[in-house]
Amino acid sequence: MIGETRESPGGGPMSVAEIERELGKLRANEDGTLALRSSVLNLIVVTDEASAPEVTRSVSNLAGRHPARAIVLISDPEGEWNVDAQLSAFCNVRGGGGAQVCAEQVTIHAEGPPANHLESMAGPLLIPDLPVFLWYPGAFSPHSPEFAAMADLADRVIVDSAAREHRDASLREMAELVGREGAPAVGDLQWVGLSPWRSLLADAFAARERAGELEKIASVEVLYAPGGECRVLLLVGWLASSLGWTPKGMARDGDRRRIGFDGPSGDVEVFLSPDSPDARLRRVRLRSADYSFQISRHREHREVKTTVMRGEDLVAERTVHLGHFDLGVLVGEELQFRGRDEVYEAALRSAVEILDL
């Protein structure tokens, strides 16, 4: 993607009017013409100093596909009282006519008490009439008053349930959040990362003679890399909630877990092994009495392979692209979706039931 980042020379404390004026100036081209602004949404990002560079990079990568006004809030409640704004625009030439189109980014460092009132800075900078997405790339606590005030501004909140050290607690809190009366619509990057896997699993059962096997699944094995627990629990939660399995027991063997369910045609056993050195999710295998359905990812490659076997016979096999998984792509997928994601919420509830065993 060709484009340029334009930085506003100034910075420091600025009023809302000053910020708008400076953003306008950023759109002025060298030849005196004015670049266009196009935006389809507002994106508020709350992060800290350490993650800011990576987050900012993802935000400018998003500018092309999801032109937005991005408001990046770098918050440090422990610091000395300080508020300081930096402005930039990512502009690129699109279409054959050579018109410049810019997406704007306002970065605000808020230290000390202002960091607890980020909504007072994000609110006035939103472009009217466009939806507001609130993204927490790192850890966040759904119970804090700061979160509630920010969530009030947003139509959709995007979080990463794996961002916290304590993953079990994170899933529980998420489940509690989506269960709340009037809760915002929530998107979880761990869930988005599962989309291709879910799609491929669904495809494996499209053939008429195999459609019935879904009811007869007796075991599931998931091989993944340590650190992928949230994603894996969501995957299992999704299978359980879609296929009507009720969790009834769990056994641990070191890091491995064996979870027992009551399924529509008897017991279902799920084995989770965090033994893969790489690729967060390496392999998912579902077995019924007659068939096995496997989706597996090659270590270094972007491709995934679906293999359907009946006993020893290969019934179907296919390799496709898994897609890209960098942060920008995952967030981008969430930005396309509006409203509550009921399938996710059901998977999340089910994942928490597993944790409760």
Place this chain on the structure above:
Amino acid sequence: MADTQALQNPLRDEQRLPRVPDPGVMVIFGASGDLTSRKLVPALYELASQRRLPLEMAVVGISRTEMSHEEFRQKLRETLEEHVSGGVSDDVWDSFAGGIFYLPGDSKEPETYEELKGFLKKLDAERGTLGNRAFYLSASPSLFPTIVGRLGEAGMNEGEDGGWSRLVVEKPFGRDLESARELNDEIRRHFDEAQIYRIDHYLGKETVQNILALRFANGIFEPIWNQHYVDHVQITVAEDIGVGTRGAFYEEAGALRDIVQNHVMQVLCLTAMEPPVAFDAESLREEKVKVLKAVRPIPEDGVEEYAVRGQYTSGWVWGEEVAGYREEENVGPDSVTETYLALRLFVDNWRWAGVPFFLRAGKRMPKKATEVAIQFHSSPHTPFARDDTEGLEPNVLVVRVQPDEGLSLKIGAKVPGAGFEVSSVNMDLLYGTAFLEEAPDAYQRLLLDLMLGDPTLFIRADEAEGAWRILDPVMRRWAEEKKVEFYPAGAWGPREADELLGRDGREWRRP
């Protein structure tokens, strides 16, 4: 659609994940040809790679050239890179190609169909394709009726075992009204209209679909989209290229058959149609057909008042000197084939009574541009002094389809300074550029719709015939007259086209 069998699959999350078609086979007649390797297979490969096709998908190619399955795959693989945007992965290709097969055979011979039928049954058993078939007619158009007839005789106009059978017809849909009717009758003897998918790839373009979004997703345009406010409409489909190596093809076709009967008429329909009650195949196509029916017939003895036939001579396009049409490869030295066509049409209905629609399409124009311009009436009264409003022109709303997809509105604004001088300024909105997302190729969109069984963006028989009915008198007259007006390459058409509008005191816009 009634002919898709819903297999209950609780893992399908239609809210979040793209719909994937049922398993099935696509059979391509004309598999060794240009369209197959340049458009169809690349589009299928990209769909497969992006997980948009079912696991159990097979492609069967048929043409006379002797090739093995492997040679056919090899041939497609060789040119694939040129025609896909994202690069080719060997693993993905090998897996996709494992589902590609080739049967050498003459489409005229019944044996070919016996063999095909057996082969497809075998695929159903081995690859789980559920008896679903889409037959793609990509052989020469003269073979269409034969192929359809043979498919019917072999009983392949119905899917196996309760599966579906669909037929894709490439353009041209006939050469005139009569041949289009014959072709449609021939096809419908064996296939129901609901099974027939006539492709006009223009409708697969995101930007063309956006005309509908613009008109019917926004409340502010519809109230002024009629004769009360609109003085006239101009539709332009201009190309800067010449006929290149396709001279022989173009001599047979000409702009009328190549572009106007299909693409330009579709844009006219989308521009002039009434809001459909729903965005489904029948509602949408019903409204388009009504537009075609409402177009005032052109009298055969007065064609020159409604149509101009042009041909480019040598000239300069974008800094390059280019040959005239008659000097192009495989073009006759006294050819009267049109490379340009302008039309003046009236849509005689309540909405458009008295509003002329000016349509033009041509090659070797100054630049590539497709647009619809709605020219509004001048304001009924201006309170400003006459001298002050010299720079003021009536409002124009331009829907640019390509390039630079977007809208522009010409509005009057005050010139800064003392007094009240007003002048026209252009307000531009590039909505296309709002999303950098690469729009999928038109064939990808349409092949996916085909597999999903959604004919909304395909042409119905009465649409194709309706468009021919409008153009038939023009073609008959031109065939007798054998006359063409010239324009130098790099111009916006012949002088006669200007006169077509000039008679009513109007002029063409410069796109």
